[in-house]
Amino acid sequence: MDGLELVAFQIISSVGTARSCYIEAIQEAKNGNFDTAHSLIKEGEENYVTGHHAHAELIQKEANEENIPFSLILMHAEDQLMSAEAFKIIAEEFIEIHQQLQQ
Incomplete structure (x- = not known):
């Protein structure tokens, strides 16, 4: 596997985890667990940034x-x-x- 493939898989892994966090955050909000939902958004952002930085390096x-x-x-x-x-x-x-609906 060459360097480009490794970077691509790093992006896929990082942003895939981020997307999973975002989907889970929706489910938590649906169940009224807003603190958990916001934590999952933050966790997703951290993973997304990792993938975004790897992509930005390729662009550079x-x-x-x-x-x-x-x-x-x-x-x-x-x-x-x-x-x-x-x-x-x-x-x-x-x-x-969901926050507005549950108020």
């Missing part, structure tokens, strides 16, 4: 004219990165809605 390398070859695994990693970001936004909205 390419900006410095280092050749980053096309990779289906990297494309999947970028898709997962965007998906996790969307899940965070949705999770935060659902948590807020």
